Amino acid sequence: MSKNNDKKLKIGIYELTGCAGDGLLILDCEMELVDIFQAADIQSFLMAKSDNIDGELDIALVEGSVSTEREIEELKDIRKRAQVVVAFGLCATHGGIQARFSEEEWQKNLKEVYGDIEMSHTKAVHSKPIDEYIDVDLYLPGCPVSKDQFLNFLVRALGGSPPEVYPNPVCVTCKYNENDCLLLKGIPCLGPLTADGCGAICPNHNVPCYGCWGPAEGANFTSEFYLLQEKGFDMEAIKKRMANYSGTKLQEFFEKFKKESQ
Amino acid sequence: MKIVKLKKDNLFPFLEAIKGDAELWAPVKKDDAKHTFQPVDDFSQIDLDYTRTILPPRKILLPAKFNMYQASKSEFTSDFSHISKKIIFGIHPCDIHAFLTMDKFYSYEIEDPYWLEARKNLVLLGHSCWPDENCMCKSTNTHVVEEGYDLFFTDLEDTYVVWIGSSRGDDLIREKPELFEEDLTDTDIQKFIQRRENRDKAFTTEINFAAMPDLMELKYNDALWEKLGDACLACGSCTNVCPTCNCYNVEDRPVLGKDFSNIQRCWDACTLENYSGVAGGENFREKRADRLKLWYTHKLQSYISKYGKPACVGCGRCVATCPVDINVKTVAQSLDGNEVDSFWDRLSKEVTK
Numbered sequence: 001m002s003k004n005n006d007k008k009l010k011i012g013i014y015e016l017t018g019c020a021g022d023g024l025l026i027l028d029c030e031m032e033l034v035d036i037f038q039a040a041d042i043q044s045f046l047m048a049k050s051d052n053i054d055g056e057l058d059i060a061l062v063e064g065s066v067s068t069e070r071e072i073e074e075l076k077d078i079r080k081r082a083q084v085v086v087a088f089g090l091c092a093t094h095g096g097i098q099a100r101f102s103e104e105e106w107q108k109n110l111k112e113v114y115g116d117i118e119m120s121h122t123k124a125v126h127s128k129p130i131d132e133y134i135d136v137d138l139y140l141p142g143c144p145v146s147k148d149q150f151l152n153f154l155v156r157a158l159g160g161s162p163p164e165v166y167p168n169p170v171c172v173t174c175k176y177n178e179n180d181c182l183l184l185k186g187i188p189c190l191g192p193l194t195a196d197g198c199g200a201i202c203p204n205h206n207v208p209c210y211g212c213w214g215p216a217e218g219a220n221f222t223s224e225f226y227l228l229q230e231k232g233f234d235m236e237a238i239k240k241r242m243a244n245y246s247g248t249k250l251q252e253f254f255e256k257f258k259k260e261s262q
Numbered sequence: 263m264k265i266v267k268l269k270k271d272n273l274f275p276f277l278e279a280i281k282g283d284a285e286l287w288a289p290v291k292k293d294d295a296k297h298t299f300q301p302v303d304d305f306s307q308i309d310l311d312y313t314r315t316i317l318p319p320r321k322i323l324l325p326a327k328f329n330m331y332q333a334s335k336s337e338f339t340s341d342f343s344h345i346s347k348k349i350i351f352g353i354h355p356c357d358i359h360a361f362l363t364m365d366k367f368y369s370y371e372i373e374d375p376y377w378l379e380a381r382k383n384l385v386l387l388g389h390s391c392w393p394d395e396n397c398m399c400k401s402t403n404t405h406v407v408e409e410g411y412d413l414f415f416t417d418l419e420d421t422y423v424v425w426i427g428s429s430r431g432d433d434l435i436r437e438k439p440e441l442f443e444e445d446l447t448d449t450d451i452q453k454f455i456q457r458r459e460n461r462d463k464a465f466t467t468e469i470n471f472a473a474m475p476d477l478m479e480l481k482y483n484d485a486l487w488e489k490l491g492d493a494c495l496a497c498g499s500c501t502n503v504c505p506t507c508n509c510y511n512v513e514d515r516p517v518l519g520k521d522f523s524n525i526q527r528c529w530d531a532c533t534l535e536n537y538s539g540v541a542g543g544e545n546f547r548e549k550r551a552d553r554l555k556l557w558y559t560h561k562l563q564s565y566i567s568k569y570g571k572p573a574c575v576g577c578g579r580c581v582a583t584c585p586v587d588i589n590v591k592t593v594a595q596s597l598d599g600n601e602v603d604s605f606w607d608r609l610s611k612e613v614t615k
Contacts, residue, residue, distance in 0.1 A: 035519040155516045164513055167536035171497035175583075176326040176529070178298045178316040181499070183585040192495035192585070206293075218535040220550070223493045226609050227586060 009058045009158060012044040013088075014078055016064030016071045017127065018096060021144035022089035023047045023063055029147055039158055057081050059157060061088040061140075062130055065095045065247075070122035072133055079134040086153075087129065087136045090143040094214040095247025098127040129247055138163060143212035143245065146197050166197040169216040170209050174200035182208050186231050188241060193219040211245040221253050264426040265446060268415070272441040273422070274305045277351065279438040284347035284385070287322050289315055299350070310352050310417070313394050314577055318505030319350055319357050320364065323380035327528040330376065330512070334522040341524075345380045351387040356397075356577040358388055358411050359404035360505030366569055367508060376527070385430065388414035390457075393465050396578030398591060400462065401469040404575045418453045469594045471572050474562035477597040482555070486596055491551025492613060493586045493606035494533070500589065501531035501557065503579040506565075509537070532556050558593055 015023055027048055029036065036042075044052040060082035066072055079085055087093040101109060106126045114124075130136060140153055140163065153163040170191040174181075177200055182189035189208035191200070195216045202209050215221075221242065228238045239254055268276065277286065288308040290300040297312040299319050329341040365381065368374040388411040399405040407414065412431035415422040423446065426432050435442055501507045511530040516523040530537055533554065538547040547553045565573035580589035587604035596602045 032518055039518065151518055152515065155518045159516055161514075161516075167539075168534050169495075169497050171495070171499055172502065172531070172534070175317070175497075175499050175502040178292065178296075180293055180296045180316065181583060181585055184583075192497040218496055218548075220493075220495050222613070223495055223586060223609060226612055227495075227605060230605065230608070 008039070008041040010043050010056065011040045011059045011061065012054075012057045012078070012082065013042070013047075013061045014044065014063065014074070015046060016062065016075065016092070016130070017067035017098060018064035018089065018091035020047060020063070022142070025144045025147060025150060029151060032151060036154065040154070055081065057083065059084045059086060061086045062092050063088045065091040065099055065127045066125065066130055066133055067098060067127045068122040068124055072125070075130055075133055084137045085130075085134065086138045086140055087131065088140050089145050090141050090212060090214050090245060090247075092130045093139045093141045094245065095127055095129040096143070097244060099129065099247035100243045100245075101126075141195050141214045142197055146199070149197050166195055166213075167217055168196045169219060170194045170196050170198065170200050170203070170213070172196055173198075174203045177204055179203045182206070183227065188228050188231070188233055188238070190224075190241065192216075193221060193224055193242065211242065213245075215246050215250060221250070264432065266424050266426065266435060267443040267446060267450065268422045268424050268441060270420055270422065276438055276441050277305055280385075280434045281349065282347075284349050286349045286351060287319070288351045292316070308352065310389055313391065313397070314354070314579055314582065316579075316583075317503060318360060318577065318579065319353055320360065320505055322348060322350060323377060323384065324510075324527075324529075327526055328376075329524045330527045331525050332522050333514075333525055338525075340375075342376070342379055345376070345383055347383050348380075349385040349387060352389045353386060353411075354389065354391040354577075355407045356399045356402075356404050356575040357505055358386060358407045359575045360577070361386070362410045363506050363565070363569065363571075363573060363575065364508060367506075385434070386411045390414075390416040392461060394578070395466050396581040396591065397465060397576060398467050398469050398574070398578060399576030400465040401467070401471050402572055402574055402576035405465075416454065416457070418450065418457065421450070423450065423454055467591060469576075469591065470598055471562070471574070471594070473598060474572065474594060475566050478559060478563040481597055486593075487551040487555050489610040490554050490588050490593070490606055491549060493609045494550040494554055494588055495586055496533060496535055496550050496553070497585075498531035498534040499583045500580040501533045502529060503583045504561075505575055505577055505579070506561075506573045507531070554588065561590060562594065562597075
């Protein structure tokens with residue numbers, strides 16, 4: 001490692017509740033790992049190293065959703081120490097699968113799984129994306145984030161630039177790949193509603209998009225909802241599919257449909 | 263113009279003879295249904311029994327993403343490395359017309375070196391086709407080609423009548439003159455005429471393109487656009503599959519561990535929300551209805567006044583692609599005052615019921 005570590009960007013990588021897939025993705029950048037560790041001063045990365053320092057940071061990448069009281073404290077501490085906080089991966093940006101339930105449903109699920117036991121070390125809270133608790137500067141969605149997205153973010157950050165975002169839906173890359181549209185075949189694909197960046201990997205294999213990068217900006221949920229309904233899908237099934245990865249961000253939309261269907 | 267004849271059995275030997283070090287692109291069947299243009303080494307993969315490919319052949323000249331140049335602090339170097347000698351075999355008249363439209367567009371006032379350089383390295387071997395219910399090329403008068411190809415193959419059962427459209431095309435024939443016959447018989451000519459007449463009758467969709475510029479103007483504030491906007495999934499597919507769409511975005515891609523950036527050109531689509539976004543977070547066409555209006559202005563109106571013909575070449579790809587039935591066919595029919603059976607129309611009734 002070079003001696004002038006002081007001038008390098010100090011980066012911390014933190015994991016809250018999730019599968020740790022986003023951190024793993026960084027380690028999976030095998031060809032670039034040496035360059036990454038040479039270009040930046042990785043202060044904390046529990047999955048990759050043991051000599052972690054919890055000090056001042058230029059950038060904190062936070063993976064996972066907030067699911068315990070301890071995580072709320074940890075997150076607030078990260079915010080205090082970091083100039084820029086990046087929500088890293090779908091659980092951090094949208095809450096992930098664990099945030100798909102309403103508060104009420106979550107309470108019920110918690111009781112069903114854990115019963116009445118008292119947790120001694122921390123208390124579980126309804127899973128939420130990190131911006132429910134702190135200000136977030138940048139969002140890198142994805143389940144997991146893509147290598148291209150992460151490396152491009154990093155190299156731009158090193159040069160002082162904000163990341164290139166993926167503002168388009170999955171359909172754009174799907175069409176580049178010349179896939180026959182699954183919606184036209186009557187398959188409930190969420191491509192038009194989902195942020196691009198995955199390379200349309202599911203539709204490339206004839207599997208409909210499940211929305212794991214979270215909702216695309218400006219996505220037309222109403223139209224797709226009626227389209228799927230016209231194709232014979234049950235309202236509850238469509239809602240479930242749409243809610244799986246959209247976390248807390250689509251609750252308003254579903255509330256509207258709930259009212260309409262009553 | 264010269265016309266020769268080629269027995270179908272002689273097609274592959276001919277392609278083999280002219281291929282040389284070029285990349286030969288031809289229609290290949292994908293997923294048992296749709297076709298795509300692919301580079302082929304094994305000619306048995308070629309499937310000429312197709313109506314339209316998913317993406318238009320412009321992808322062969324300008325890929326969805328390519329490096330335009332490399333830039334460092336002190337200099338930049340142009341990158342034409344994606345351009346090589348290419349042959350497109352099996353391209354239909356509508357797509358050849360689209361290339362001619364793009365030629366005009368990319369050399370109008372400012373020349374686009376990437377298109378023009380790729381075009382110089384391209385041999386176009388056209389092939390006859392048969393319309394389905396979504397083909398509108400007879401209405402756009404792009405169902406036949408008189409220029410823009412090197413050779414054009416018309417399928418007459420066991421033989422091709424081959425039109426030579428350029429001196430380069432003539433040179434190609436001279437690579438293997440023994441494969442061709444010079445003299446067309448009366449029967450060949452009769453077959454050709456009969457085929458043309460039958461094909462003309464096979465078109466079932468007629469669009470009044472001549473009326474579109476006026477109708478676009480008159481109905482600029484029609485409720486139709488809101489209906490379309492309500493249904494549009496803003497997926498950009500109509501634009502990505504259109505053979506005359508040409509907008510692109512330019513992205514800086516700095517390279518980790520290097521002191522230069524790749525400046526990447528990638529397709530963009532005016533039907534996508536981000537397209538009209540500008541610095542400061544403003545967006546000129548945030549509404550889907552406004553974006554569709556822009557796209558249809560280009561396809562049905564503005565090119566006609568500028569180039570004398572619509573930008574639409576009638577290929578029907580938007581019809582075959584849009585999941586919510588927003589396409590040149592339904593929009594033009596609706597502008598022309600017809601009731602159109604479409605998801606967007608049904609949705610407008612559903613939402614307002």
